[in-house]
Amino acid sequence: MTSAFDNSGEAVIERTIGSNSKYSSYNLELNFELESCVKWILDGQFKKVGLQFPDELLTAAPAVARALTSKLGFHVYILGDTTYGSCCVDEVAAEHVGADSVIHYGRACLSPSRRLPVLYIFTQIAVDEDAVIEGLCRTIDDLNTNLIFTYDAQCFYIADKVANRLREKFPRLIISELIIPSYERKVNKSFINDSSLEDGKNCNGENGSIDNASSVSEKEGYFAFNGRKVKLPENTTLQEYQFIYMGPESLTLTCLSMRFSQQVFYHVNPVDGKVQSITGVKSVMNRSAKLELAKDSEIIGILVGTLGVADYRNIINRIKTIIKSVGKKSYTFVVGKPNEPKLANIPEVDVFVYVSCPETSIVERQTDPALYRKLITPWELEVALLGDQEWSLNFETDFRQLLLGGSRHVEMSEKYKTEETANVSLLTNKTQMLGLRNDTDMDARLSNASGTMVLADGSNMSLIHVGGGGEALKGKSWQGLDPSLPAPVNLGTVVEGFKGIAAGYDRET
Amino acid sequence: MDADLYDEFGNYIGPELDSDDDDDDDEEDGYQDNDGDMNGYDDDDDAQQGDEEEEVSTQAVVLHEDKQYYPSAMDVYGPDVETIVQEEDAQPLTQPIIQPVKVKKFSHVEKDLPITSYQMEFLADLMDAPCLIRNVSLIGHLHHGKSTFVDCLISQTHPEFRTKEEAPVRYTDTLLTESERGLSIKATPITLVLPDVRNKSYLMNIYDTPGHVNFSDEVTAAMRLSDGVVLFVDAAEGVMLNTQRLLKHAVQEKLAVTICINKIDRLMLELKLPPQDAYYKLRHIVEEINSLLLQYTDQENPTVISPLLGNVCFASSQHSLCFTLKSFAKLYSQHYGYDIPLEDFARRLWGDIYFNPRTRKFSKKPPTSTAQRSFVEFILEPLYKIFAHIVGDVDTHLPGLMEDLGIHMSKEESRMNIRGLIKLFMTKFIGDFEGFVDMCVEHIPSPQANGRQKVEVTYTGPLDTELSENMMQCDPEGPLVVHTTKQYPNQEATTFHVFGRVLSGTLHANQDVRVLGEKYTLMDEEDSRILTVGRLWIYEARYNIEVNAVPAGNWVLIEGIDESIVKTATITDLPPSSELQIFRPLKFNTHSVIKIAVEPVNPSELPKMLDGLRKVNKSYPLLSNKVEESGEHVILGTGELYMDCVMHDLRKMYSEIDIKVADPVVSFCETVVDTSSLKCFAETPNKRNKITMIAEPLERGLAEDIEGEIVQINWDRRRLGEFFQTRYDWDLLAARSIWAFGPDHSGPNILVDDTLPSEVDKTLLSGVRDSIVQGFQWGTREGPLCEEPIRNCKFKILDAVIAGEPLHRGGGQVIPTARRVAYSAFLMATPRLMEPYYFVEIQAPADCVSSVYTVLTKRRGHVTQDAPVAGSPLYTIKAFIPAIDSFGFETDLRMHTQGQAFCLSVFHHWQIVPGDPLDKSIVIRPLEPQPATHLAREFMIKTRRRKGLSEDVSINKFFDDPMLLELARQDVTLNYA
Numbered sequence A: 001m002t003s004a005f006d007n008s009g010e011a012v013i014e015r016t017i018g019s020n021s022k023y024s025s026y027n028l029e030l031n032f033e034l035e036s037c038v039k040w041i042l043d044g045q046f047k048k049v050g051l052q053f054p055d056e057l058l059t060a061a062p063a064v065a066r067a068l069t070s071k072l073g074f075h076v077y078i079l080g081d082t083t084y085g086s087c088c089v090d091e092v093a094a095e096h097v098g099a100d101s102v103i104h105y106g107r108a109c110l111s112p113s114r115r116l117p118v119l120y121i122f123t124q125i126a127v128d129e130d131a132v133i134e135g136l137c138r139t140i141d142d143l144n145t146n147l148i149f150t151y152d153a154q155c156f157y158i159a160d161k162v163a164n165r166l167r168e169k170f171p172r173l174i175i176s177e178l179i180i181p182s183y184e185r186k187v188n189k190s191f192i193n194d195s196s197l198e199d200g201k202n203c204n205g206e207n208g209s210i211d212n213a214s215s216v217s218e219k220e221g222y223f224a225f226n227g228r229k230v231k232l233p234e235n236t237t238l239q240e241y242q243f244i245y246m247g248p249e250s251l252t253l254t255c256l257s258m259r260f261s262q263q264v265f266y267h268v269n270p271v272d273g274k275v276q277s278i279t280g281v282k283s284v285m286n287r288s289a290k291l292e293l294a295k296d297s298e299i300i301g302i303l304v305g306t307l308g309v310a311d312y313r314n315i316i317n318r319i320k321t322i323i324k325s326v327g328k329k330s331y332t333f334v335v336g337k338p339n340e341p342k343l344a345n346i347p348e349v350d351v352f353v354y355v356s357c358p359e360t361s362i363v364e365r366q367t368d369p370a371l372y373r374k375l376i377t378p379w380e381l382e383v384a385l386l387g388d389q390e391w392s393l394n395f396e397t398d399f400r401q402l403l404l405g406g407s408r409h410v411e412m413s414e415k416y417k418t419e420e421t422a423n424v425s426l427l428t429n430k431t432q433m434l435g436l437r438n439d440t441d442m443d444a445r446l447s448n449a450s451g452t453m454v455l456a457d458g459s460n461m462s463l464i465h466v467g468g469g470g471e472a473l474k475g476k477s478w479q480g481l482d483p484s485l486p487a488p489v490n491l492g493t494v495v496e497g498f499k500g501i502a503a504g505y506d507r508e509t
Numbered sequence B: 001m002d003a004d005l006y007d008e009f010g011n012y013i014g015p016e017l018d019s020d021d022d023d024d025d026d027e028e029d030g031y032q033d034n035d036g037d038m039n040g041y042d043d044d045d046d047a048q049q050g051d052e053e054e055e056v057s058t059q060a061v062v063l064h065e066d067k068q069y070y071p072s073a074m075d076v077y078g079p080d081v082e083t084i085v086q087e088e089d090a091q092p093l094t095q096p097i098i099q100p101v102k103v104k105k106f107s108h109v110e111k112d113l114p115i116t117s118y119q120m121e122f123l124a125d126l127m128d129a130p131c132l133i134r135n136v137s138l139i140g141h142l143h144h145g146k147s148t149f150v151d152c153l154i155s156q157t158h159p160e161f162r163t164k165e166e167a168p169v170r171y172t173d174t175l176l177t178e179s180e181r182g183l184s185i186k187a188t189p190i191t192l193v194l195p196d197v198r199n200k201s202y203l204m205n206i207y208d209t210p211g212h213v214n215f216s217d218e219v220t221a222a223m224r225l226s227d228g229v230v231l232f233v234d235a236a237e238g239v240m241l242n243t244q245r246l247l248k249h250a251v252q253e254k255l256a257v258t259i260c261i262n263k264i265d266r267l268m269l270e271l272k273l274p275p276q277d278a279y280y281k282l283r284h285i286v287e288e289i290n291s292l293l294l295q296y297t298d299q300e301n302p303t304v305i306s307p308l309l310g311n312v313c314f315a316s317s318q319h320s321l322c323f324t325l326k327s328f329a330k331l332y333s334q335h336y337g338y339d340i341p342l343e344d345f346a347r348r349l350w351g352d353i354y355f356n357p358r359t360r361k362f363s364k365k366p367p368t369s370t371a372q373r374s375f376v377e378f379i380l381e382p383l384y385k386i387f388a389h390i391v392g393d394v395d396t397h398l399p400g401l402m403e404d405l406g407i408h409m410s411k412e413e414s415r416m417n418i419r420g421l422i423k424l425f426m427t428k429f430i431g432d433f434e435g436f437v438d439m440c441v442e443h444i445p446s447p448q449a450n451g452r453q454k455v456e457v458t459y460t461g462p463l464d465t466e467l468s469e470n471m472m473q474c475d476p477e478g479p480l481v482v483h484t485t486k487q488y489p490n491q492e493a494t495t496f497h498v499f500g501r502v503l504s505g506t507l508h509a510n511q512d513v514r515v516l517g518e519k520y521t522l523m524d525e526e527d528s529r530i531l532t533v534g535r536l537w538i539y540e541a542r543y544n545i546e547v548n549a550v551p552a553g554n555w556v557l558i559e560g561i562d563e564s565i566v567k568t569a570t571i572t573d574l575p576p577s578s579e580l581q582i583f584r585p586l587k588f589n590t591h592s593v594i595k596i597a598v599e600p601v602n603p604s605e606l607p608k609m610l611d612g613l614r615k616v617n618k619s620y621p622l623l624s625n626k627v628e629e630s631g632e633h634v635i636l637g638t639g640e641l642y643m644d645c646v647m648h649d650l651r652k653m654y655s656e657i658d659i660k661v662a663d664p665v666v667s668f669c670e671t672v673v674d675t676s677s678l679k680c681f682a683e684t685p686n687k688r689n690k691i692t693m694i695a696e697p698l699e700r701g702l703a704e705d706i707e708g709e710i711v712q713i714n715w716d717r718r719r720l721g722e723f724f725q726t727r728y729d730w731d732l733l734a735a736r737s738i739w740a741f742g743p744d745h746s747g748p749n750i751l752v753d754d755t756l757p758s759e760v761d762k763t764l765l766s767g768v769r770d771s772i773v774q775g776f777q778w779g780t781r782e783g784p785l786c787e788e789p790i791r792n793c794k795f796k797i798l799d800a801v802i803a804g805e806p807l808h809r810g811g812g813q814v815i816p817t818a819r820r821v822a823y824s825a826f827l828m829a830t831p832r833l834m835e836p837y838y839f840v841e842i843q844a845p846a847d848c849v850s851s852v853y854t855v856l857t858k859r860r861g862h863v864t865q866d867a868p869v870a871g872s873p874l875y876t877i878k879a880f881i882p883a884i885d886s887f888g889f890e891t892d893l894r895m896h897t898q899g900q901a902f903c904l905s906v907f908h909h910w911q912i913v914p915g916d917p918l919d920k921s922i923v924i925r926p927l928e929p930q931p932a933t934h935l936a937r938e939f940m941i942k943t944r945r946r947k948g949l950s951e952d953v954s955i956n957k958f959f960d961d962p963m964l965l966e967l968a969r970q971d972v973t974l975n976y977a
Helices: A010-014 A028-032 A034-044 A055-072 A091-096 A129-139 A153-169 A186-193 A210-219 A251-259 A281-287 A289-296 A312-325 A340-344 A369-374 A378-385 A440-451 A458-464 A469-475 B022-029 B036-041 B046-058 B073-077 B120-126 B146-157 B176-181 B213-225 B241-252 B265-270 B275-296 B325-336 B342-347 B374-392 B398-405 B418-430 B434-443 B451-458 B466-473 B603-619 B640-654 B702-707 B717-728 B732-736 B762-767 B769-781 B811-827 B846-858 B889-896 B932-946 B961-969
Strands: A049-052 A077-079 A101-105 A118-121 A147-151 A173-175 A222-225 A228-231 A242-246 A265-268 A275-278 A299-304 A329-333 A351-355 A421-424 A431-434 B133-140 B188-195 B201-208 B228-234 B256-262 B312-316 B321-323 B354-356 B361-363 B481-489 B496-504 B506-508 B512-516 B528-532 B536-540 B543-547 B549-551 B555-558 B569-573 B594-600 B624-627 B633-637 B659-661 B669-672 B680-683 B690-697 B738-742 B749-753 B793-801 B831-845 B862-868 B874-882 B902-912
Touching: A028 A034, A028 A055, A034 A055, A034 A101, A034 A118, A049 A055, A049 A091, A055 A077, A129 A153, A129 A265, A129 A275, A147 A153, A153 A173, A153 A242, A173 A228, A242 A251, A251 A265, A251 A281, A281 A289, A281 B603, A289 A351, A289 A378, A289 A431, A299 A312, A312 A329, A312 A351, A312 A378, A340 A369, A340 B811, A351 A378, A421 B603, B120 B188, B120 B201, B120 B543, B133 B146, B133 B213, B133 B241, B133 B256, B133 B434, B146 B188, B146 B201, B188 B434, B188 B536, B201 B213, B201 B434, B213 B241, B213 B481, B213 B496, B213 B640, B213 B902, B228 B241, B228 B275, B228 B434, B241 B256, B241 B275, B241 B902, B256 B275, B256 B434, B265 B275, B265 B374, B275 B374, B312 B434, B321 B325, B321 B418, B321 B434, B325 B342, B325 B374, B325 B418, B325 B434, B354 B374, B374 B398, B374 B418, B451 B466, B451 B496, B466 B481, B466 B496, B481 B555, B481 B603, B496 B569, B496 B603, B536 B549, B594 B603, B594 B640, B603 B624, B603 B633, B603 B640, B633 B640, B640 B659, B669 B690, B680 B811, B680 B961, B690 B811, B702 B749, B717 B732, B717 B738, B732 B738, B738 B769, B749 B769, B762 B769, B762 B793, B769 B793, B769 B811, B793 B811, B831 B846, B831 B932, B846 B862, B846 B874, B846 B889, B874 B902, B889 B902
Parallel strands: A049 A077, A049 A101, A101 A118, A147 A173, A147 A242, A242 A265, A299 A329, A299 A351, B133 B201, B133 B228, B228 B256, B256 B312, B749 B793
Antiparallel strands: A222 A228, A265 A275, A421 A431, B188 B201, B312 B321, B354 B361, B481 B496, B481 B569, B496 B555, B506 B549, B512 B528, B512 B569, B536 B543, B536 B555, B594 B633, B594 B659, B624 B633, B669 B831, B680 B690, B690 B793, B738 B749, B831 B874, B831 B902, B862 B874
């Protein structure tokens, strides 16, 4: 009984995963590509390897780990319970064991990470080629349609094959490639040119750091989007294309269809070849209500949903600057996987900007209405608050595109200050203010607050931030640890504590 | 011409000229193409020529494909210029190549300042004397002649103003749509200098308001700025739906009430009543209004209106006729040259008073059996005679009559058609509308005299401060305070001008002011801005008079400060006086219950549409916007006509894009009809708190009292408790422990703490009070059935187990739980859906009454009253009809009655929709009318679909496992779980 109101994660804990027949009889060798894993580890001379599995594959983890250990001769580590979305590489967890590399199994959003070398093993799902091709031929009448073939990472192993067969039917089909971020180790230059990478199906020879990759691909006439790239023939624009997406229904598809919401997506199910044509216009339009919410809110929370995706610090800084420039207040929160009770602890915040990888930043309304209501993406925030960032039907889920060098970047200087404008709010039907007040009185107060030293005792806190966080903090019954308290004198001896997980310790139940 | 330089054919043969003629140059160069025309073609490109010269000089063989005959576009224009060659016509034939400049025109405007019978300077001077100003709203039912009446005033003050004979101009209907539809949509002010009976000039600020019930919000805005109203009543139709409503509203707003019985010509020409009956009819109207006034004012001394008091005037605006008893008495005294005391004579012209010609005295008893009342004898009979002579026998009798009355007409004038003739005659006979002005001056207080009243009714701040004193005194030297209630778009509909009233001080053009919005309070100063006033005008409907300063007591149209104003605003000067608070937002006498969802046809034009939505929101006082979570943009308005006007403005004036509109729907409410069948409890996610609640319906009338702010949550406990004890029989304990109203401070639901101190730790409970209230507010804002607000529901907290450690009872734990338990209590108390009901007033001839009944029954309507209108062949039918079934009702009605019936409908109350919304056995088939008992289910499911919610309410979501076990144990039939 999963409920939106009782999102304590209990459901996840109590869910029975073990008897997943699909993976009970699978071939470790084939599904987890142990051979290439071993090769990659040995080639990289890694000593401590973390294996990251999504929840649904955790049952297979021990077996994989055992197999790898026996082949390598040293232990590998299983990283369970990912901090954020399982589609991203959990570098924080990897660092807990001091791992020097990570192998990521399962679906991936392919967001570039910064710190550790990563090998992606997508695990494969069965694709009924004939059914897929037949289904598509039945749905798409015009054989001369301009098509772009996209696919789920788990179908990657067969994508080329399917695409080539499709191209016989649809001559104007082009295939998109996955940009697989791989870590460049400066000490080990030869590793990059290692031919071994080519036979590992999962690396398409796209080496070097992501920045290089995208700039290189742009030079080559590639168009990069959401961890994918496509080479458009000359004199054509993306507007002329329709998309085919092969793979199970997933957030990847949602993101893609929202990114190109004016285009039709033919979503083909790889198992039975059923084709659905969908567009993301509806979702993009639905989310337009959030812009008004962001404009109306006085306090905006920045919810950190990743500690791995590259540039996440830059975007947080940028968001902070933007929020400040329009005269609103921002606070940064790290809550792990967000859910409604967690966010309800901070009732002062009207709306949260969720900084995370493209796929986790979209919460669908059907899955969690309460979260859907509160979270917006960085792009939406910029559209709402920055006059220059224009709203369009191409929904940007990837916050990296907003940064300098990204396709959606708009100029914003450090001392950016918006003139105050007022408008009618469509939610409250009251005045909606944006921008900083050109009020000398206010300026004085601001400079006063930041420039002079104030003795920070409890009563002064709320005086400093009148109407802001100070007041809210004062109203709270628990104000956090008090640093002015003397440290406890007699520390007890270490004793054995509870066992189990935080939601219910062994002894309690 | 030098002859020997040219041959006989005119060709030049003289010596070579030293000109830079290209012909010659090329010949010299030995250029291959010796054709002069050819060279003329590319002569402006020297570089090109140079290239070719080189090629020529090398004598190399040039392949065919390498030959370049013409320079490329890049050669000609350089690399910086992009050249596009289009082979096909991309532009459609219908589109002109050069677009003419598009002029947007939405309203009638005078090009120059028109000539007036008074000097503009005089008008401006009068503004400085508040005692000579009257701020008056003309209100009344639809088509009772308000705008036409203003036309008469205009024609008396604007010599060049010409009315067309067929249709009145309606000077104050400035919008083109208003003239097309033939009714006023916007309230429009006009300022005139008019003389009273003694020929003393007054500055009359007159607000002409729309009479259609849909636009009552405009009337509310206009009344806020006025000190009194003139209620227009059609003499033939009598008191109608909107007459009643507006009268009530004016009384509530504490405005002075005067009456104008208009269209008295209809009694003579249309109904052809004998004078005696006409008198009865008029007297009946006066009595009817008096009885209404008695009903609305429950004071010791209710307001009374009577022609004898001078606060009733009679008019026929179509024929330019208007008089009070006093002004008619003046006619007699002027005509006979006697110096009779006007007041005394006027007092004997109404009521059961008769004139005895023999004794030449007035008496209470009729001297003879055929004697007529003085009003009939002295006023009605002469008027009847005039009408009869003009309509009946212009050629024989009229000249004699004119001679008697000393009226002269030119030959041409006397040959006009009847309507024009009556009008002209009346203008010459009755003269200006002195009676009307006299009535306003006598019975409507000046801004100065009414200052105290106005401030008491509209100001939120304390009344004993110096500032309030200034406003009450209407002091032009005091600190500036302006109250604005309306915004008018400029000519191009790009920005708005703000219209308001100066209550204190003097507003200057180009002055810096501080604009306070409706959210402003002394505690939260967020909603205020400093802006610079642009120009100032006196608004005259179709022209504006620019002024430099506007002193207290006057109305003003302000440029340049509209940006931060949504509906109403309070404006002060700088530095703002620290004590100023705002004026109350408008309190309307109707609700917005009609909803339409809009969407741009082209999705990428969404920002344009949003911009348009913001603008219509500013321009309609009661319009509200909503963005559903499903991304649906919803507009809420009062009725079909209202929405139609809004959509016109949105599409044509403010956004100019194609907009899709979904079928209109209505707002719903959710309610309960029973007490929860068992105590509902829920635990917080950390299992350390447990709240128990039940829900039950509120006492009858309580919801309306809360909404009408007859009882307010911010009263002190004692007063609040007393109210509930005495008015609604609550016990002391419950009455003292009311925690909140919801969803807002005046929402029609109550949260009561019904726990006993012996069972529950009250201190702990009060620690989470705010969180529980928040959960309650949230829950009542969007109920569990279809996320519509809950109404008429009382939630009682019966028990609460609250964790001791503050950490375990944070808002995150308690708020969602409080909401969940409120939902489960609600669902256990027989939930029902409520829909808005309209009150409809239909006027139809007797033979149409049965078809009116048919139409009403088809739409679930029912008749409450059906009675003939006194002195007319019409019937008035009063009925209730569900708003959701009222779409197209008017058209339907007219179709069934061949256009003879006329109706007006206005929101009246909320009523429970028949049927159980949660009955799963009901199957809703598409495109099929549902039987009555299925309606609740149908409405709920369709609303849920529209909002993008799951098809059915998942009850389980709101109940904990232990709660479900409890349900099973008690064997509660939860047939929909």
